[in-house]
Amino acid sequence: MIELSGITKTYAKSAVKAVDDLSVSVRDGEIFGFLGPNGAGKTTTIKALTGVLRPDAGSARIDGIDVAADPIAAKRRIGYVTDNPELFARLKAAEYLNFVGDVYGVSSADRRARTSEYATLFGIKDALGASIGSFSYGMKQKLLVTASLLHDPQNWVLDEPMVGLDPKAAFALKEIMRARAAAGKAVFFSTHVMEVAEKMCDRLAIVNKGRIVFTGTLAELKAMQGADGSLESLFLELVDDSAEESA
Amino acid sequence: MSVFLSLSKLYVKSFYNLPGKKAPGSKATGKEIGKLVGVAALVVLVAGNLGYLFVVMNLNLYQGLAMVGMQGLLLLNAAVMATMLTLVVGFMTSLSTYYLNDMELQLLSMxxxxxxxxxxxxxxxxxTEAALSMFFMVATMVVFGIKERPHPLFYAWGTLAGLLLPLPALAASYLIQIPLLTFARFLRNKKTIMIVGGVIGILFGLGLNIYFQRMMPPVADPAARAATFAGPGSAVSAMGRGYPPAMLAWRAMASPASASGLVAALMLLVACAAGPALVVLLLSGAYARSLVGFNEAHIRKLSKDGAEAFIARRLRRRRPFPTMVKREFDMMNREPMYLLNGPFIVVMLPLIMGIMYAVQKDALLADPDMAGVRALIDGGMGAALAGLVGAFMGSSTSIACTAVSRDAKALPFIKSLPIGPGAYLLAKLGHALIFGAVGSVVGVGLISLFLRLGAADALAGLAASLALSSLLNLAGLWLDTANPRLEWDNPIAAMKQNPNAVIMMLGAMGLLGGAGYLAFVWSMSAGEFALWFGLAPAAAFAALLAPFPRFGERRLAAMEG
Known part of the structure; x- marks a missing residue:
């Protein structure tokens, strides 16, 4: 379970609040979509909940563990897919998986089994001996997803996970998300692809200019807006409304 | 602005990581101003040191040559040196920037x-070439100008020579590289280029070092030394004869106010401009074509059965700390820019020392003053020298003082992992200390061999070397944790253009120089040297290490990548 409460963050080099008093909770067994335009504060929020950034105010709790108070224990319960797969280009894929596995304390048998399972699913099994630098963007993304699942985390946090994935891999990823939620684990992902959010999310939050403008189910969103359009049109309406209010 | 000028500006900014203009109305903060002043002071210090080195070198050479009335050869030497330096640096720079990054592909589509x-x-x-060449020419002009009071045109031709001499050298570099990269597909890879370029650069550098050593043989009689330098078989004479631009620059500067001087200057202008003009005219198309398909990656795939066997064989659990130290090794040693400017120093410095020893061995051993020096060496200075050289080698790899900067891109991900900041930074320190130990052993071993030190002296030197290099490496890591360079597009910025590396290099020179001075002034025995310069740095290391994890934790938390 992921609980964000009153998260506020202003970057040192900026006068504007990147995230302003943001509260969200993601229950076990649910897929939660975090939607918003570019620069809305999605990645900053994810960085706060994964312990990458220290918020100015508010708290992040993972399965009841405060990220600020006990970061190591909280981070052990998260599998994180960053929005930047251009990492560790000089390492080989297997070396990267071993690094992540060692840091999360995954046994040899588990890491072999999970690597084999997910690498097969994403079609990168035959490339595990190659350097990450030789991978395409999509292959790097698949490797990050595989690595994030090595320790079978209770909470899976994905920042724009569909970017760069081919249709087959995107389908596989959605299947894994559903399977994990069905197994009682929490899935939290950010996206600005409305179709994905519409089909995948049990609940969603829409963030704009650092503030939550909606949290709930798609049905609740439709009811609130009094319209029966697609998520895309509802999203655009909501984001435009909040922009006008703040202006 | 023309496309050419606009592109030149873009490349210059990208090469040298120049900051962009500040937004109108935004004021520089106190920290930014302080940083700017610090960097400016550092540049002045480094330039001053180099300038001093070049001036002293020219002065010594001038005094020797003046004794035999051949001081004009100083100018030929300057032209030869400017050519050789720019050839070495130009070849390396042109090769390493041949394909800057994928921005080149974008440009090709325009x-x-x-x-x-x-x-x-x-x-x-x-x-860069012009700056380097001018640096050397100005040093020569200062010495020659003060001593000989030449005609004012001397300075004009000297400046012209300084600006022109790098052009043929750079054109020659591209003349080799463009056909090579057009036809040798395997070279069209940034990593391969860096390795090949690095090896060539090292060979060039060693060649230059031999030239330097032979240029000024350690003969006691300055006149004999000058005669050796200026003789028909000398390197300067050979280069002057074989390379017309150097000869033309010499003639123009040697008789600046004469018609022959003017003719030589004009011929120099034509000779130096012709190379680049021809290369740009004839090879531009081939250059652009050679950029296509650069950095193409080929993945070596495993078979279905092979993949399973690979997973079973290669995926296995290790303890987290050794894994993090291994990551430090892999990330550094597999990036040619980091390897060649970092750990490779441990190989490079002994090679340079070996050349110096081989070239000057006979003259050194024959020098009557060496009898007195031997007594000093046996009295404890041998151990001190070995310890200081070892400490310098152990701390000169820049591993620690660029450790956080090199990780800039990966920091957000690293911070999301369940590892404490202290453990993360200690893995970096472990990496630096391992190379510190290797550098110490190599440095102390070599000096012990050269100076024929006994085991006790060598061990005393090693103890001090390990303590001093460990302290310097920890200080470097503190510095880079306190003030890392986190915004960069090119790894050069994290390593070679990182002010922390320069500060630590100068700091190490200062500390080790001071330690050597104290050891000499206080006539320390080997045991005393080991005691003072082993225990004091070790105590300082322990004192710095204790608060480091907490400091690192605070600093990493403040880094908002």
């Missing part, structure tokens, strides 16, 4: 003529 594309790249590389 309506830019190949001549503008290549010409702009040429200009950007030339900026």
């Amino acid at each position: 309506p830019i003529r190949p001549r503008a594309l290549f010409g702009a790249k040429f200009v950007a590389v030339y900026v």
